[in-house]
């Protein structure tokens with residue numbers, strides 16, 4: 441696994457496979473063009489390595505030139521394809537074969553066809569080393585391709601992620617599974633706080649407890665804290681957008697975290713949807729929600745013990761505790777369904793020693809990592 445900027449990538453296509461694919465393309469083109477001297481036009485920047493190895497594998501006379509376009513920023517195509525270095529001169533009457541590193545949606549191909557349509561070339565063909573055939577929606581049939589790949593972001597062998605990774609000899613694929621984002625549910629007394637602190641150490645996760653985040657923002661008088669307080673003072677619920685904004689700040693403050701444990705949010709299905717929508721904008725998602733389950737009677741005993749020590753009045757009254765449990769059951773039931781429908785809901789037995797419970801949680805997380 442390698443890390444470029446903030447993302448992890450895993451090995452995907454070896455140098456040997458790349459070279460074999462290039463030889464295959466070069467052999468096919470050689471059969472079609474051995475009687476003339478074609479001009480190979482590489483598309484910069486990504487295709488520089490491909491052009492170099494392609495020329496070495498091409499056995500007949502040929503010329504080479506480059507165009508430069510730009511369309512990708514980060515991990516997604518911006519959709520705007522600009523020409524930064526124009527078509528070569530004196531190509532009239534010549535056969536031109538474009539050498540592209542990768543074809544994705546086909547926007548670049550369309551732009552290339554536009555660029556070359558004004559020139560009086562004899563013939564115009566496109567060869568690409570990597571081809572995301574499932575997402576390609578261009579009208580032009582690709583003439584030569586090396587390796588078909590699924591719609592996953594790749595780097596290496598000329599291809600970059602924000603300019604890094606071009607020098608790698610193999611191709612790597614974005615490891616979207618590397619982050620582990622969890623939602624932790626549990627009744628009062630179920631041991632969420634204790635377990636969250638173990639998990640965050642073990643897996644380099646950041647524990648975001650919404651209650652703590654609120655208190656921090658309000659205490660420090662941040663813009664969002666002041667806004668949240670204005671609702672609380674009026675006795676109103678803080679709107680989900682404000683809470684999400686605070687969570688967003690927490691996520692952005694921790695670029696090195698391998699994931700997040702959300703605790704205390706979401707509490708409603710609407711909030712769960714809002715959280716999903718927000719995570720999508722960060723190319724993240726909830727991988728699992730874990731509910732620490734425990735028998736009510738056991739929890740009541742635990743809380744009453746805790747109340748004696750801490751003096752927390754809400755932990756000293758059995759009736760108040762039962763009310764909190766009822767509220768929890770009522771609120772989490774729809775959320776359980778929401779995450780269950782996505783196959784993400786895990787229930788973990790919260791009775792036993794702290795270590796036993798931690799290892800039950802670890803088992804769930806390690807299964808996620810193995811995917």
Ligand code: 5GP
Nearest residue numbers: 512543544545546547548592593594599600
């Ligand atoms: P298209 O215009 O076909 O959507 O995208 C083609 C261009 O987008 C490529 O020339 C390349 O610059 C970039 N691109 C598409 N898919 C990937 C990918 O998986 N990884 C990298 N690094 N760039 C890509």
